[in-house]
Amino acid sequence: MSKLKTNRLIDSAFKYVGIACTLFGLAMLGIFIGDILIKGLMRIDWDFITSLPSRKASKAGILTAWTGTAWILGLTSIIAIPLGISAGIYLEEYGKKSRLASLIEVNIANLAGIPSIIYGLLGLEIFVRVLNFGGSLIAGALTLSLLILPIIIVGTREAIKAVPTSLREASYGLGATKWQTIWHQVLPAASGGILTGIILALSRAIGETAPLIVIGALAYVPFVAHSPFDEFTVLPMQIFNWVSRPQHEFLVNGAAAIIILLLITFVMNGIALYLRNKWQKKIKW
Amino acid sequence: MNSVRGLLLITVLLFSFSCGQKEANNASEKLSGDIRIDGSSTVYPITEAIAEEFRVKQPSINVTIGVSGTGGGFKKFCRGESDINDASRLIKESEVGACQEGGIKYVGLKVAYDGLAVLVNKENTWVDHFTVEELKKIWEPAAQGKITKWNQIRSTWPNTEFTLYGPGVASGTYDYFTEAIVGKSGSSRGDFTASEDDNVLVKGIAGDKNAIGFFGMAYYEENMEILKLAPVDNGKGAVSPSQETVMNGSYAPLSRPVFIYVSEEALKKPEVSEFVRFYLSNARSIATDVGYVALPEQESKSEIAKFEAFAKGQ
Numbered sequence: 001m002s003k004l005k006t007n008r009l010i011d012s013a014f015k016y017v018g019i020a021c022t023l024f025g026l027a028m029l030g031i032f033i034g035d036i037l038i039k040g041l042m043r044i045d046w047d048f049i050t051s052l053p054s055r056k057a058s059k060a061g062i063l064t065a066w067t068g069t070a071w072i073l074g075l076t077s078i079i080a081i082p083l084g085i086s087a088g089i090y091l092e093e094y095g096k097k098s099r100l101a102s103l104i105e106v107n108i109a110n111l112a113g114i115p116s117i118i119y120g121l122l123g124l125e126i127f128v129r130v131l132n133f134g135g136s137l138i139a140g141a142l143t144l145s146l147l148i149l150p151i152i153i154v155g156t157r158e159a160i161k162a163v164p165t166s167l168r169e170a171s172y173g174l175g176a177t178k179w180q181t182i183w184h185q186v187l188p189a190a191s192g193g194i195l196t197g198i199i200l201a202l203s204r205a206i207g208e209t210a211p212l213i214v215i216g217a218l219a220y221v222p223f224v225a226h227s228p229f230d231e232f233t234v235l236p237m238q239i240f241n242w243v244s245r246p247q248h249e250f251l252v253n254g255a256a257a258i259i260i261l262l263l264i265t266f267v268m269n270g271i272a273l274y275l276r277n278k279w280q281k282k283i284k285w
Numbered sequence: 286m287n288s289v290r291g292l293l294l295i296t297v298l299l300f301s302f303s304c305g306q307k308e309a310n311n312a313s314e315k316l317s318g319d320i321r322i323d324g325s326s327t328v329y330p331i332t333e334a335i336a337e338e339f340r341v342k343q344p345s346i347n348v349t350i351g352v353s354g355t356g357g358g359f360k361k362f363c364r365g366e367s368d369i370n371d372a373s374r375l376i377k378e379s380e381v382g383a384c385q386e387g388g389i390k391y392v393g394l395k396v397a398y399d400g401l402a403v404l405v406n407k408e409n410t411w412v413d414h415f416t417v418e419e420l421k422k423i424w425e426p427a428a429q430g431k432i433t434k435w436n437q438i439r440s441t442w443p444n445t446e447f448t449l450y451g452p453g454v455a456s457g458t459y460d461y462f463t464e465a466i467v468g469k470s471g472s473s474r475g476d477f478t479a480s481e482d483d484n485v486l487v488k489g490i491a492g493d494k495n496a497i498g499f500f501g502m503a504y505y506e507e508n509m510e511i512l513k514l515a516p517v518d519n520g521k522g523a524v525s526p527s528q529e530t531v532m533n534g535s536y537a538p539l540s541r542p543v544f545i546y547v548s549e550e551a552l553k554k555p556e557v558s559e560f561v562r563f564y565l566s567n568a569r570s571i572a573t574d575v576g577y578v579a580l581p582e583q584e585s586k587s588e589i590a591k592f593e594a595f596a597k598g599q
Contacts, residue, residue: 052337052340053333053337054337055330055333055334055337055571055574055575134366135351213353216323216351216353216361217351218349218350218351218352219326219329219333219350219351219352220329220332220333220336220348220349220350221349222336222337222340222347222348222349223347231321231349241326241329241352243482243484244326244481244482244483244484245330246483246484246501246503246504246506246507246508246576247507247576248507251484
């Protein structure tokens with residue numbers, strides 16, 4: 001066999017290996033979603049979404065769980081997004097490229113890899129005890145904010161890095177100040193990438209349970225929170241509680257709640273994809 | 286194109302708004318009736334059911350329940366962070382000390398019984414029952430690596446290896462089983478499949494012909510068709526766990542009481558004493574409803590009397 005032939009063979013072999021790997025991932029996801037849909041889809045109705053938890057599986061609902069998740073997501077976005085984007089802008093546009101800067105850079109990357117339960121312990125000590133927020137929504141949101149800040153910062157920095165220098169230079173050339181350049185040119189151009197980072201971060205936050213258990217998220221909450229200082233539960237807590245119960249009807253409830261959680265994640269990702277495409281099209285240099 | 290900037294501004298505004306709400310909230314917190322309960326996930330289904338029924342009677346009292354585990358719950362309880370602690374075992378020495386340090390006085394009240402069932406695979410034809418000594422031989426720390434085959438437990442059983450399944454070492458169920466069988470709480474061999482989720486144990490035992498495992502009897506009752514129950518002989522004949530045998534005490538030593546601990550400080554709030562009274566007087570019917578065993582009537586009455594004496598004594 002000639003060398004050329006061997007290379008061509010390797011080339012096409014790699015293609016099929018790649019396809020196989022992709023299909024494997026997709027098949028696993030498909031099996032999982034299919035299994036959950038078969039088990040839980042019939043259980044979802046309006047009552048399920050608007051009922052309080054109950055000892056009778058057929059009467060139990062996820063009202064407090066999904067509203068808790070919505071509260072946590074909202075508060076976490078409010079806290080983490082401005083902080084994360086601002087920190088990203090500073091590090092990329094203003095920060096001097098010194099040893100300190102590279103130290104900070106390495107440590108932000110490290111922070112993104114710390115197990116979430118460690119953030120939970122930090123949150124318990126600082127937000128729950130020292131700041132005396134108790135096991136409230138705000139304590140949970142602050143803890144999750146810490147958890148996802150590194151992801152947002154890294155995402156913002158990468159997005160800003162990808163903006164061509166020529167754009168900045170043109171802006172300076174027209175007499176714009178640094179801030180004007182960032183606000184009117186760099187940020188809009190980087191918005192797609194920044195948004196991707198935010199959505200990845202929030203999607204992580206939505207599924208986190210461990211840090212919330214540590215700071216004191218509850219299993220049974222019979223009322224919808226009215227303020228950030230109320231106690232709360234979240235969907236993953238409710239799911240875990242149900243799947244570890246002996247009665248099979250609760251397992252079905254768990255599957256149904258998983259579908260709702262997946263739906264929230266898919267909708268969030270969908271919105272992000274839509275916005276990114278929409279904004280990307282508007283940018284013309 | 287302004288979207289990221291808009292997003293940034295909106296979130297900053299919302300953030301300052303949410304910070305400003307703090308004052309208003311602290312003031313209203315004292316007025317509303319809140320009861321904070323934490324503790325064992327084993328006791329959780331009973332307390333949840335009681336809270337659900339209590340809400341029908343007292344809709345403006347907010348009862349919240351956490352599941353930090355018996356030990357995690359006692360930590361909060363002794364700091365004064367919760368009013369009631371669900372416990373699947375008696376309070377430990379160290380926890381008594383912690384409560385003294387925190388200045389928390391409390392009363393422990395029995396609310397129900399739970400039987401621990403010993404299970405084997407449905408295809409297991411040789412096990413008719415275990416004696417307590419046999420269980421000890423299987424589970425004690427010294428058995429690790431040495432007792433691995435069925436015929437080492439009883440000579441008539443086959444010469445094949447068995448596998449062990451049990452709840453995680455942090456659970457009250459594990460503590461209770463080791464205390465009752467091995468003689469020392471928290472002491473057992475380490476080479477068994479452990480899971481905090483009893484449904485995982487059910488699946489494990491159902492799929493492994495040589496399995497031996499244990500967990501709360503509610504999980505057996507829901508999975509009767511895929512598991513085989515092994516009666517336990519404490520010297521007075523083999524007994525299977527059931528409502529009857531657990532309640533009359535003949536299924537020993539693997540039936541255990543579960544408790545709630547109520548702090549004296551919390552009882553000063555009328556809603557808490559109201560809740561505890563409601564709990565004790567409804568515990569018998571609710572316990573059976575969620576898969577546990579009710580206290581005998583006499584014992585239930587004496588727990589109520591114990592509570593009333595404590596409540597009067599403050």
